[in-house]
Amino acid sequence: MYEPDRPVDVRAAVVPGPEGAAQVPVRIYTPVGAEEAGSGLPGLVYLHGGGYVLGSPDFCHSDLLRIADQVGALVVSVDYRLAPEHPFPAGLEDSYAALVWTAGHATELGIDPARRRTPPPRRLSGPAPKARWDSRGRPPRQGDRVVAPDQGLDVDRGHSRTSRAAANGMSS
Template sequence: MSYAFDPELAPWVPMINDLPFTDIAAARAAEKVMTANLPVYEPARPVDVRSALVPGPEGASQVPVRIYTPVGAEAAGSGLPGLVYLHGGGYVLGSPDFCHSDLLRIADQVGAVVVSVDYRLAPEHPFPAGLEDSYAALVWAAGHAAELGIDPARLAIGGDSAGGGLATAVALLTRARGGPALRMQYLGVPMLDDRLETPSMRAFTDTPVWNRPIAEICWSHYLGGEGRRGGPDVPAYAAPARAADLSGLPPAFVYVCEFDPLRDEGMSYAQRLVQAGVTTELHLYPGTFHGSVGLPGTAISQAMVSDVLDGLRRGLRARSTR
């Protein structure tokens, strides 16, 4: 298909090499090379970065996390806002390394403590492994808020792509289990629906970075086999678009891209949140595709980053540090 990409984004499209999702080992190797070549954000003031192992779900191993703490940020009351962040990668790829610069920026410019979760990946660890790891990290962060310098009343869950899907599921799971109180949920281009029936998912079979064939592979791995994808027994904690009741969830910041198969499921979920009485902010960026937020030197990407940072500040009631 021909797509009306933003004129500043269009030159990037031929340079984007889609990862070989049909071979997960090869895709992970290619991702490591790509990650090593990413530019690193330079914070305006120091951000302390450290790694830790936190208790995992019952019967599972510890969960690695990476903690970003802005040095010298002004805390209001009992601490800084906190964000438990879940990386993208279609539930089969990704690591804290890939989103390192993004989280340095959030810690620096939002003035928040960020806990980045290295959750287990499919196909080796299908649902609910990644979800339970993410929830365990949230529970740990809330329980160690004072040690981390986090105000427990300003704790959020968030992520992008598959991480946005996990963040959505964690919010649902936290509501069901009576878990930590969440100030907001940040859902960037969230991956929410295994049924793959929305107009955008049906139409966008060859878009860069993410498209329907890739979605089919990743959902099948995450759900433990191709035969389960789209079937009647997939729980809402795996595919949050299936959740019937969205009431009582934390306020949400959602953004989607025009030429992204995930566009319609994100927009639909945001609309349903509003209808359920959940304060929700939705951004749709014209001319963009999955991953556009990470492309440097374009006005639309800069606007996307600015909106995310501002949304986090407002959602967490944090002062701008710039």
């Protein structure tokens, strides 16, 4: 278990769910004192892995403490509904609802709206890229950006380091 160098406030909350569904549980990680250092925190909506059938915020708690502590970001971890009890697209709809809530409450949470991110945890087939375009075809929220640093992929542009290098006539 990661022990942060500075205090991180961790609190459970619920946010409005998709139309006709229950509220969505989230866990909010706030680095104590970070908001005093600047004009707003970076914000991260974190969607755990598990292919919509496994996982929970508990699974990545230590990693999220580390992100809040070392990056100084406010992290909203979404406890979306899992299949088979809640068939697809329930988890996707919950993820999108949490993303919309976080964006709408950025100022209240202390997030700089220009610094919101939604990273896919391990692969691009997970919930994060899909949450950008929900099952009803609603577009991404302005200012939201999916980042996948492990894969070297900018999901917003659909280009990897390898494809950019190839386009420029270089090998990666």
